[in-house]
Amino acid sequence: SARPGGSEEPAGPARRPxxxxxxxxxxxxxxxxxxxxxxxxxxxxEHTDYNDGLCLPFAIGLGVTVRxxxxxxxxxxxxAVDIGSHDVFVPAEPARAEGWRSFARGVVxxxxxxxxxxxxxxxxxxxxxxxGAGLSSSAALEVALALALLAHSGHGEPDRxxxxxxxxxxxxxxxxxxxxxxxxxxxxxxxxxxxxRLDMRVLGAGPEATPDTPVPPGATxxxxxxxxxxxxxxxxxxxxxxxxxxxxxxxxLDLGRWRLVTxxxxxxxxxxxxxxxxxxSECAHARELLGVASLRDAPPDAPGRLPEPLGRRVRHVLDExxxxxxxxxxxxxxxxxxxxxxxxxxxxxxxxLYEVSVPEVEETVARLTGAGAAxxxxxxxxxxxxxxxxxxxxxxxxxxxxxxxxxxxxxxxxR
Ligand code: GAF
Numbered sequence: 177s178a179r180p181g182g183s184e185e186p187a188g189p190a191r192r193p194x195x196x197x198x199x200x201x202x203x204x205x206x207x208x209x210x211x212x213x214x215x216x217x218x219x220x221x222e223h224t225d226y227n228d229g230l231c232l233p234f235a236i237g238l239g240v241t242v243r244x245x246x247x248x249x250x251x252x253x254x255x256a257v258d259i260g261s262h263d264v265f266v267p268a269e270p271a272r273a274e275g276w277r278s279f280a281r282g283v284v285x286x287x288x289x290x291x292x293x294x295x296x297x298x299x300x301x302x303x304x305x306x307x308g309a310g311l312s313s314s315a316a317l318e319v320a321l322a323l324a325l326l327a328h329s330g331h332g333e334p335d336r337x338x339x340x341x342x343x344x345x346x347x348x349x350x351x352x353x354x355x356x357x358x359x360x361x362x363x364x365x366x367x368x369x370x371x372x373r374l375d376m377r378v379l380g381a382g383p384e385a386t387p388d389t390p391v392p393p394g395a396t397x398x399x400x401x402x403x404x405x406x407x408x409x410x411x412x413x414x415x416x417x418x419x420x421x422x423x424x425x426x427x428x429l430d431l432g433r434w435r436l437v438t439x440x441x442x443x444x445x446x447x448x449x450x451x452x453x454x455x456x457s458e459c460a461h462a463r464e465l466l467g468v469a470s471l472r473d474a475p476p477d478a479p480g481r482l483p484e485p486l487g488r489r490v491r492h493v494l495d496e497x498x499x500x501x502x503x504x505x506x507x508x509x510x511x512x513x514x515x516x517x518x519x520x521x522x523x524x525x526x527x528x529l530y531e532v533s534v535p536e537v538e539e540t541v542a543r544l545t546g547a548g549a550a551x552x553x554x555x556x557x558x559x560x561x562x563x564x565x566x567x568x569x570x571x572x573x574x575x576x577x578x579x580x581x582x583x584x585x586x587x588x589x590x591r
Contacts, residue, residue: 215312
């Protein structure tokens, strides 16, 4: 979600979609690298990623662009163009910082710790994603930073399976949001024309890979050694369509004359400061009481064996995994009315069982349903952000709706 890190995070507002060309030219000469990374919409499968579960996101056309120039000194200087803010730090040892500054510092620190030292640089960050609107502006920022900085520092195309958990550690260790891998995976692996059915157990994004609880300052969280992640043989896939990746199943998203739109509820949120981390701890507590390593293994009668609210939380996770499979079946059958009903059911569950909705989101859902949406639900971590809605032919979405469709993955772009 467009989330952790707070209101200052440097992806630009949606209403100013154009990049500022001045930043590119301001006497700096050609950039040595530039990368674009998209935000995402999750069709269904919310709060399942950190429970070893299933998700169905697609990367969207809006995103974040990072440009890099050589430095004249030993420092990294970041210009967040859209908010007119700056940061300066030492690449070998970034100190902690608040708000949007934690992202670049965290990405540089985690890449360095993983064996990819980052050269001094001047960076500009700009974008088209609304911040804090549930469309994953944070992950887009992390992915664009990583791709641009790796290219600038001569490391070439990374193993993207390695990159997703690394960037999730930035959220966890530097930003303080104990998120899973949904957003980074969507931004790194998006495929035009497709949603991605993600099996987080195979991708290794479960409770072990991304910690439930705060990581001590200065420590770098590592996935446990020896965790078996099935990997396809051969050189790593760079996000180009058609290359198989274990745990990622592209599902054709053919909407015909139907439309998917998002509407910003106007309620800003950050995962670090919302109830997100509490939900995650509740799932950890439920696992403990049930004696299972992950909620993917929870038996169907598990909700009834737990005290509330844990029973409701687990009921949501189990049903939501099931809804991902139902949505895949509906898409394959071209049954868009069924997809609409699945969106509604997911929203009801997020509101009543997982309890992550807020009044502004409820008003937005009601407005979209009133306008004729076949289904509408909050998207991302909740506690604010955007609502996703599916409109049948002949029904007009409200004026503030933004049409969304599946785009490509984060990538190096022309400088
Ligand atoms: C946020 C998190 F970043 C994701 O990891 C995921 O948990 C999502 O909320 C809820 O599905 O976007």
